[in-house]
Structure formats: structure tokens, C-alpha cells
Amino acid sequence: MDDYKFLFKVVLVGNAGVGKTCLVRRFTQGLFPPGQGATIGVDFMIKTVEIDNEKIKLQIWDTAGQERFRSITQSYYRSAHALILVYDISCQPTFDCLPDWLREIEEYASSKVLRVLVGNKIDRDDREIPTRVGEDFAQRHNMYYLETSAKESDNVEKLFNQIAAELMEQARCKELPRYDDGNLQNMNRRTTSVDVTCCGN
Numbered sequence: 001m002d003d004y005k006f007l008f009k010v011v012l013v014g015n016a017g018v019g020k021t022c023l024v025r026r027f028t029q030g031l032f033p034p035g036q037g038a039t040i041g042v043d044f045m046i047k048t049v050e051i052d053n054e055k056i057k058l059q060i061w062d063t064a065g066q067e068r069f070r071s072i073t074q075s076y077y078r079s080a081h082a083l084i085l086v087y088d089i090s091c092q093p094t095f096d097c098l099p100d101w102l103r104e105i106e107e108y109a110s111s112k113v114l115r116v117l118v119g120n121k122i123d124r125d126d127r128e129i130p131t132r133v134g135e136d137f138a139q140r141h142n143m144y145y146l147e148t149s150a151k152e153s154d155n156v157e158k159l160f161n162q163i164a165a166e167l168m169e170q171a172r173c174k175e176l177p178r179y180d181d182g183n184l185q186n187m188n189r190r191t192t193s194v195d196v197t198c199c200g201n
């Protein structure tokens with residue numbers, strides 16, 4: 001029996017190879033897939049989480065980073081409740097492309113979408129983008145910020161659970177709650193609500 005109270009759509013975007021598929025697989029299946037091939041078009045997975053005794057179903061859309069799939073992936077932005085923009089902390093070009101991704105998001109996503117910037121692969125010792133630089137970028141663009149490792153499972157549960165909690169709170173209160181545990185940094189209060197699919201209504 002599919003007894004969830006909320007259904008939220010979360011879409012991951014970002015350059016090819018930054019680890020979007022690995023983040024999704026880590027969260028939904030608890031594994032770090034070996035020899036992960038590039039995503040073709042769009043893929044999706046489901047996971048139900050429980051927050052404050054409420055079941056929240058997350059429909060997680062994993063988009064291809066490769067340019068040639070861009071027209072397909074753009075069509076998935078519109079219905080997203082949250083967008084996770086991923087870069088690789090050990091690969092400067094993936095960070096340099098963030099403004100291009102933001103332009104895409106602005107053009108194709110809802111203005112109400114919850115936007116989260118994620119610096120992935122923090123297990124690597126060849127970091128090129130300091131945490132502070134990622135945080136600054138997120139703050140300037142009104143995004144949450146979190147660093148993760150899909151490989152080591154660092155902050156992956158936290159990323160999706162915080163998004164679920166935040167969206168649920170927005171859906172309930174029609175505005176952002178006070179956010180004081182510091183888990184997702186650079187929080188800027190938003191006063192918008194999201195259109196939420198809620199099976200209880």
C-alpha cells in the first residue's frame with residue numbers, strides 16, 4: 001500500500017561526470033555503483049522517507065549532463081519541486097559551468113523551485129574548489145549549499161532528507177520555516193510555497 005502523504009519531484013542537474021547518478025543510487029539503493037555509464041536522457045528512482053511521522057515520497061529524476069541531451073532534460077525542470085545542481089569539487093570546469101546551469105534553471109524551472117547547490121566528491125584529495133567558494137556562490141544565488149561524497153556516503157541522506165523536510169514545511173506553512181541546525185548552509189528565507197501533490201487531499 002502506497003500510503004505517502006506528500007509526493008515531491010527532485011531533479012538533479014549538472015555537468016557530465018559530477019556524480020549525479022551515484023548520488024541517486026547511493027540514496028535510493030545504498031550503493032556506489034562501479035563503472036557507472038553516462039546517463040542517457042533521463043532516469044528516475046523513487047524513495048519514501050519519513051519525517052515527523054509523515055511519509056514523503058521522493059521522485060528523483062537523474063538527468064544526463066551531456067550537452068546533446070539538453071533539450072530532453074530541460075523538459076523535466078518545469079514540474080520539479082527541488083533542483084539539485086551538482087558540481088565536482090575536484091574539477092574546476094564543472095564549477096565554472098554553474099552560471100550556465102542557473103540560466104537553464106531560470107528559463108525552464110518554476111520560479112518557486114527549491115534550489116540546492118551540491119559540491120560532490122569530497123572524498124577526493126585533489127580538491128580544486130574550496131568550500132568557501134562554493135558557499136559564496138550559493139549565497140549569491142539564493143541557494144542552499146551542501147558538500148557530499150556519493151562514494152563515502154557523506155551527507156547524501158542529509159541532502160535528500162533536508163530537501164524533503166524543507167518542501168514539506170513549505171507545503172504546510174506556505175513559507176519557509178526558521179532553519180537553525182546549520183545542516184544546509186546559506187539558507188535564505190523564501191516566502192513562496194510549492195505546488196505539492198498530497199494524497200491526503
Ligand SMILES: Nc1nc2c(ncn2[C@@H]2O[C@H](COP(=O)(O)OP(=O)(O)OP(=O)(O)O)[C@@H](O)[C@H]2O)c(=O)[nH]1
Nearest residue numbers: 016017018019020021022038039065121149150151
Ligand atoms: N571519488 C568519487 N568519485 C565519484 C563520486 N561520485 C561519482 N563518482 C565517480 O564519478 C564518475 C561519474 O559518476 P556519475 O554518477 O555517472 O556522473 P553523472 O553526473 O551522473 O554523469 P552523467 O550521467 O554523464 O551526467 C564515476 O566514475 C563515479 O564513480 C564521489 O563521491 N567520489
